Amino acid sequence: MKRTRICDLLGIEHPIIQGGMTWIANAELAAAVSEAGALGIISPNAAMRLEGDVVENLRSQIRKAKSLTDKPFGVNLPVQIPECKELIDVVIEEGVKVVTTSAGNPALHTPRLKEGGVKVLHVVASVRHAKGAERHGVDAVIAEGYEAGGHNGFDELPTFVLVPQVVEAVSIPVVAAGGIADARGFVAALALGAEGVQMGTRFVATHECVAHQNFKEMIVKATDTGTMITGRKLGPTRGIKNEFTAKLLEMDKRGASAEEILAFIGVGRSRMGQLEGKVQEGEVYCGAIAGVISEIVSAGEVVRSIVDSYSRVVANL
Secondary structure, three states: OOOOHHHHHHOOOOOEEEOOOOOOOOHHHHHHHHHOOOEEEEOOOOOOOOOOOHHHHHHHHHHHHHHHOOOOEEEEEEOOOOOHHHHHHHHHHOOOOEEEEEOOOOOOOHHHHHHOOOEEEEEEOOHHHHHHHHHOOOOEEEEEOOOOOEEOOOOOOOHHHHHHHHHHHOOOOEEEEOOOOOHHHHHHHHHOOOOOEEEOHHHHOEOOOOOOHHHHHHHHHOOOOOEEEEOOOOOOEEEEOOHHHHHHHHHHHOOOOHHHHHHHHOOOHHHHHHOOOOOOOOOOEOOHHHHHOOOOEOHHHHHHHHHHHHHHHHHOO
């Protein structure tokens, strides 16, 4: 397995990062990924009640992860959430050394994180955003193509197009994300110039992930055309096709306003699908790579499979 600057930056053995998935990037999953030599990531609202305290939930999740591993792990912080400053305080107080930021301007919180001794990796969806993130002092960028599950960039650039252009545009390390689930994707990302990968959907279908079993099984059963992009008026979002996405598609076709769509989505729709297991009426974030995921395994097995298959894939080129 190739070592890159990402390994040295984050203090990990393998340049593989687990995605910071809303509601389901829990301490047990993060610890298992980190124990395998990669970097586990915790979401502040992992496994939380809809009306729960996100700040205290993050503190609890961090402390649980510490009890399960002494290896590095990180926290994902969506920049735009109201509690972001308080969450940063918790990260620094608890001694977490890596944060991935997303969904907002990295200029807002990167200085505070860096002052606290935290390495910052910012998710970007375009060259312009990557240059801005580098200018604002982040340590690396995660170039995420629109194959990824969940919220994506408005330009909908695919990973294969986005990554090499970001690599050429910045001097800091680039991590590829979107449409990666195995050693083939890992090697392809390195060929594009990335120095690591971030994976979300593959880690959902693991034993340690707190996601509902219905969600995991839906990923395993998904085909190559099993996901779709919805919500372009609000922000492109990829999820598994279900009754919820069919309704959104129908609303788009008849010209529903953004306000009407927001009212239909309501509050907690993604929690409904991912934690509660209501996979038809809920929002089920899932990457387009789901079609290659055929079984639910341990998080450690996911990492080891990539590491063990790396040389074989390279030799077959």
